Amino acid sequence: MLRHRLAVVLVTALAPAVWGTTYLVTTELLPPHRPLLAAVLRCLPAGLLLIALTRRLPQGSWWWRALVLGALNIGAFQALLFIAAYRLPGGIAATVGAVQPLITAGLSAAVLGDRLTLRTVLSGIAGVAGVSLLVLRAGATLDALGVAAALGGAVVMAAGVVLSKRWASPAPLLATTGWQLTAGGLLLVPVTLLTEGAPPTHYTGANLLGYAYLCLIGAAFTYVLWFRGLRALTPTSVSFLALLSPVVATVIGWLALGQDLSPLQALGALIVLGSLVVAQTQRPRTTGPSAPGARSASAPPVRENA
Known part of the structure; x- marks a missing residue:
């Protein structure tokens, strides 16, 4: 049982690890100033x-339900994420976003009946501290709208994760993932046209390669793994895995782009990894409808799909 859970955790962790490569792909392969188009x-x-x-x-x-989940997990989250990225230094945006596991834990307690433990809270605080050491730079300036967008992104993603667990779909995993990605993408289209205008008419081979990577690997593959993990793990456990993204992004920046890696950043990475381990080794304890064998009265029976 423990070996199976470890395998699920490691496979699910591939998703945020791959998302950590997004910055490299965006800066090296995609047209500049088109984040929402991406x-x-x-x-x-x-x-x-x-x-x-x-x-x-x-x-x-x-x-x-697919529209709501697509808006929370994909559309609204992506829009708020890029607003924060434009208005804040990357370190501040990542640090504010790192509160998502704590928000998820609170929402899970309120919506699913999961027990909010001191261990979870301390792990979440450690995760935020580790990310801040990893990516925060001295002299970074705050922008109220940017901070609100970063915090809003963490809230909507946490809500999407919790509702994805609450609403058990009878459809195959690939189908429900496709519904959410499509709904979120469609919601982003008018926002993209209003803020960035019409898309470019010419793309280089590097642009096409970057978009193909983000689509096939960075979305189709990773979101299937993400939602598959969410079916087997608690929302809080899955949310902690998202802290891997800034760790991977920093390591790739060091290895591929020649960026400096200070001792404080290395310490931050170790703290983040430690918080992940502590969060994943805690036994899930529930008091409400998410307890084993319990099911929401409005949720249809789940049919397992290979």
């Missing part, structure tokens, strides 16, 4: 591909 081309084609592979469309309440 988000659309990352999510929408990936979602349509998964829907085409499964040939499953939502039924009944899953039309609006």
Whole structure:
């Protein structure tokens, strides 16, 4: 049982680890000043591909549930993420976003009945401290709207993770992932056109390679792993894994771009990894509808899919 859970954790951790490569791909391969276009081309084609592979469309309440989940996990999160990235130094945006596991733990306690333990809270605080040491730079300036966007991104992603656990879909994993990516991508299209204008008419080979990587690997592959992990683990456990992204991004910047890696950054990475280990080794304890064998009265029975 423990070996199986460890395998699920490690496979799920591949998703945020791959997301940590997004900065390198964006800066080295994609056109400049088009972050929302990158988000659309990352999510929408990936979602349509998964829907085409499964040939499953939502039924009944899953039309609006897929829209809500797609907005929270994909559309609203991506939009707020890029607003924060534009208005804040990367270190501040990442540090504010690192509060997501704590928010997820609180929402899980309120919505799912998961028990909020001191160990979880301390692990979350350690994760924020580790990320701040890893990415925060001296002299970074604050922007109220940027901080609000970064915090809003953490809140909507946490809400999406918790609701994804609450609403157990009877459809195959690939189908529900495709619905969310498609819904989120469609919601991003008008925002992208209003803020960035029409997309470029010419793309280089490097641009196409970057978009293909973000779509096939950075979205279709990783979100399937992410939501698969969420079916087997608690939302709080999954959210802690997201802290791997800034760790991977920093290491790649050091290895591939020749960026400096200070002793404080190395210490921050160790603290983040330590908080992840502590969070994953805690036995999930529940008091409400997410307890083993319990199910929400409004949730349909889950059919397992290979």
